[in-house]
Amino acid sequence: MISQTKGETVTIVLDGEDVEVPAGSNLVDAAALHSKEIPHYCYHPQLSVAGNCRMCLIEMGTPMRDRQTGEPVLDEDGVPKIGWVPKPVIGCATTVSQGMHVKTISDKVTDCREGIMEFLLVNHPLDCPICDQAGECRLQEFATDYGRGYSRYVERKNVKPKRTRLGPRVTLDDERCILCSRCIRFCQEVADDDVLGFVDRGSYSTLTCFPGKELQNNYSLNTVDLCPVGALTSTDFRFKMRVWFLKESPSICTESSAGSNILVSSREGEIHRITPRRNDEVNDSWMTDSGRALYKQVRSDDRLLTPRGNGTDKILDHAITTATNILKDKEIAVVGSCHGTLEELYLLNRLSKITNSKKYLRGYFGEDDGILLSADRTPNLRGALLSGFTNSYPKDNLKSLNNDLKRGGLDAVFVYRDDILNSEVDEELLKGIPLVFMGTQKNSTSDLAEVLIPSLTSFEKKGTFINRSFFAQGFEQAVPGPAGLLPDLLILSKIIEGLDEESKIDPDLSLIWKNLGSPPKSPLKGITFNDVLESPVKVDGSKWESLPFVEKKAMHYLPV
Amino acid sequence: MPKTVVLERKPLSISERTYLPQIATGLKTTFTNMFKPKVTLQYPEEKPRIPNNYRGVPTLVKDPNGREKCVSCQLCEFVCPPKAIRITPGSVPEDEEDRHHVEKAPEEFEINMLRCIYCGYCQEVCPEEAIFLQEEYSSSGYSREEMVNDKAKLYELGGTLPDQHYKWDKKKQAEDEGNSH
Numbered sequence: 001m002i003s004q005t006k007g008e009t010v011t012i013v014l015d016g017e018d019v020e021v022p023a024g025s026n027l028v029d030a031a032a033l034h035s036k037e038i039p040h041y042c043y044h045p046q047l048s049v050a051g052n053c054r055m056c057l058i059e060m061g062t063p064m065r066d067r068q069t070g071e072p073v074l075d076e077d078g079v080p081k082i083g084w085v086p087k088p089v090i091g092c093a094t095t096v097s098q099g100m101h102v103k104t105i106s107d108k109v110t111d112c113r114e115g116i117m118e119f120l121l122v123n124h125p126l127d128c129p130i131c132d133q134a135g136e137c138r139l140q141e142f143a144t145d146y147g148r149g150y151s152r153y154v155e156r157k158n159v160k161p162k163r164t165r166l167g168p169r170v171t172l173d174d175e176r177c178i179l180c181s182r183c184i185r186f187c188q189e190v191a192d193d194d195v196l197g198f199v200d201r202g203s204y205s206t207l208t209c210f211p212g213k214e215l216q217n218n219y220s221l222n223t224v225d226l227c228p229v230g231a232l233t234s235t236d237f238r239f240k241m242r243v244w245f246l247k248e249s250p251s252i253c254t255e256s257s258a259g260s261n262i263l264v265s266s267r268e269g270e271i272h273r274i275t276p277r278r279n280d281e282v283n284d285s286w287m288t289d290s291g292r293a294l295y296k297q298v299r300s301d302d303r304l305l306t307p308r309g310n311g312t313d314k315i316l317d318h319a320i321t322t323a324t325n326i327l328k329d330k331e332i333a334v335v336g337s338c339h340g341t342l343e344e345l346y347l348l349n350r351l352s353k354i355t356n357s358k359k360y361l362r363g364y365f366g367e368d369d370g371i372l373l374s375a376d377r378t379p380n381l382r383g384a385l386l387s388g389f390t391n392s393y394p395k396d397n398l399k400s401l402n403n404d405l406k407r408g409g410l411d412a413v414f415v416y417r418d419d420i421l422n423s424e425v426d427e428e429l430l431k432g433i434p435l436v437f438m439g440t441q442k443n444s445t446s447d448l449a450e451v452l453i454p455s456l457t458s459f460e461k462k463g464t465f466i467n468r469s470f471f472a473q474g475f476e477q478a479v480p481g482p483a484g485l486l487p488d489l490l491i492l493s494k495i496i497e498g499l500d501e502e503s504k505i506d507p508d509l510s511l512i513w514k515n516l517g518s519p520p521k522s523p524l525k526g527i528t529f530n531d532v533l534e535s536p537v538k539v540d541g542s543k544w545e546s547l548p549f550v551e552k553k554a555m556h557y558l559p560v
Numbered sequence: 561m562p563k564t565v566v567l568e569r570k571p572l573s574i575s576e577r578t579y580l581p582q583i584a585t586g587l588k589t590t591f592t593n594m595f596k597p598k599v600t601l602q603y604p605e606e607k608p609r610i611p612n613n614y615r616g617v618p619t620l621v622k623d624p625n626g627r628e629k630c631v632s633c634q635l636c637e638f639v640c641p642p643k644a645i646r647i648t649p650g651s652v653p654e655d656e657e658d659r660h661h662v663e664k665a666p667e668e669f670e671i672n673m674l675r676c677i678y679c680g681y682c683q684e685v686c687p688e689e690a691i692f693l694q695e696e697y698s699s700s701g702y703s704r705e706e707m708v709n710d711k712a713k714l715y716e717l718g719g720t721l722p723d724q725h726y727k728w729d730k731k732k733q734a735e736d737e738g739n740s741h
Contacts, residue, residue: 129633
């Protein structure tokens with residue numbers, strides 16, 4: 001976390017080559033910008049510098065100057081003499097300066113790295129076959145790239161506890177720990193829950209929780225991602241799958257409006273874990289533990305898999321036709337959800353437009369932890385605003401729907417994902433009114449529904465969410481959906497086509513984005529789906545500045 | 561077009577016309593073989609001698625203490641060219657005697673012998689020396705399911721092989737008396 005001065009650069013000589021690097025950056029980052037790797041364990045770009053692993057040792061020097069005159073000292077050829085620091089220095093704690101000379105490849109540096117690797121491996125158990133980190137382990141990588149290739153150690157290795165429980169979600173394998181202290185710094189600096197520390201000395205040093213404390217904050221699993229070796233392991237993922245089988249797909253966390261960027265790791269269509277994806281504008285390299293557990297909904301017991309149409313009909317196409325018939329030429333209520341993607345909400349809005357129906361939307365709110373779990377527990381409330389589905393800020397209930405039902409005049413209700421019975425809508429009032437439910441998880445509304453259309457979770461489809469800072473973030477499909485089910489967009493477009501042939505719209509994301517950006521004052525003007533898929537795009541949200549957004553000041557977010 | 565050449569057939573000699581020398585030569589071969597030692601193997605009853613390094617059916621072996629060696633690292637599953645191997649990893653409970661320090665073991669281990677091509681990559685890649693292609697070469701069954709060897713079958717086929725490393729014993733010894741802290 002060395003402060004970088006915006007825009008300013010300095011010139012350093014990196015392995016004999018003049019390169020421009022940002023002023024204020026350290027040598028590890030500066031070298032990485034020019035494709036030179038300085039191996040490191042303890043340094044992390046988003047944590048403070050500890051400098052205790054010594055892996056990033058390099059040679060550094062500056063042009064010599066005469067003490068009296070301040071003139072550069074020249075050698076016989078008239079070239080400025082370089083005063084090399086006699087001992088190697090650590091790259092992570094060395095800030096670049098104008099004219100600095102750096103050697104990342106030299107005999108001395110190679111010797112240093114071999115020595116450090118040998119020391120790190122002295123007490124390493126070498127249990128790669130059973131280690132979950134194998135395949136993405138820095139120790140494996142650097143031992144191959146910079147190690148000496150064989151061991152001279154003949155003494156007996158230290159034995160340490162192999163499965164210490166640090167908290168409800170983290171298990172520690174002490175033998176593998178290389179004492180880089182990344183996890184300790186993370187807990188102090190990011191999670192703000194100082195519970196980890198080293199005890200004992202020398203080769204007996206051990207990572208442990210402070211007495212009477214546990215690593216149980218909602219960010220504890222980030223320490224597992226941070227750990228450059230396999231010391232900290234996720235209790236949930238431990239021994240479940242080797243990482244080289246996993247296909248990683250970029251996605252967006254749906255837990256709250258923070259919209260953390262994530263990587264979904266799956267094998268043969270089954271998701272095994274979720275890890276954060278670095279995005280310095282949204283979530284740095286972190287995400288919540290609760291967000292990581294969300295993949296479980298994909299194969300949970302309450303997942304809706306069988307469509308329900310006319311009586312016992314279990315064919316999806318028939319269910320869609322039945323739903324269309326129920327909704328046709330009636331006075332209907334459309335209940336949306338902030339869990340839907342921007343594109344789905346756009347189609348839902350179109351559906352309500354052609355049926356001339358009233359729209360209802362409920363918000364879900366909780367505590368704001370000031371980091372990456374925002375008070376708005378839906379991923380796409382701002383998407384509902386931008387798609388035109390709503391113009392007001394949703395309340396914590398659906399009392400308005402209840403009131404309208406009481407008043408009468410509604411012939412059918414179309415519920416998209418939400419649980420209306422759980423939102424202060426009286427079940428009595430729904431008697432005799434056909435209910436069409438579309439969603440992924442079973443709830444009391446889906447039980448009551450006459451027509452049930454199962455849809456896909458965010459891991460099984462493409463779309464866009466708009467997070468609390470109005471960043472439009474697209475995501476790709478990570479795993480295929482269950483057999484026989486269709487994407488939400490396709491279902492909605494089929495219903496729309498059935499209701500009104502003329503309003504028919506292709507469920508094509510780029511086409512929907514074209515429509516979204518077509519109004520003259522649309523904040524989405526000129527943006528395509530591919531843009532938001534590539535990187536988050538900041539959308540102008542000033543139109544809704546006056547709305548009572550519930551989010552508090554948090555990581556990369558300032559309330560307006 | 562090449563020109564057609566007509567070859568003239570030579571007239572047969574007397575000995576050729578009688579066929580007797582040819583019959584004698586043929587009978588000589590017959591009688592020589594009649595008195596030679598037999599080379600035919602009465603296969604199902606008699607089995608051939610299997611040479612060393614023969615690649616038979618892949619099997620899982622136990623160490624001389626009768627404990628399973630496989631730690632389900634899934635490298636064989638990864639390296640298997642026809643994707644015949646399927647492993648469900650599992651963990652060894654902490655309260656299990658003798659083996660709690662091993663931590664990981666396969667919950668299920670399946671090799672589909674209809675897919676296996678007997679290449680031996682699994683044996684080559686195994687870091688624990690737990691999988692071997694041994695002498696067994698004939699496997700048969702009445703259904704596809706029968707041709708999938710599960711963990712129990714694989715250990716039955718594999719048996720125990722001598723171990724040179726005693727890796728886990730050494731580990732246990734170090735834990736019991738060594739620099740344990």
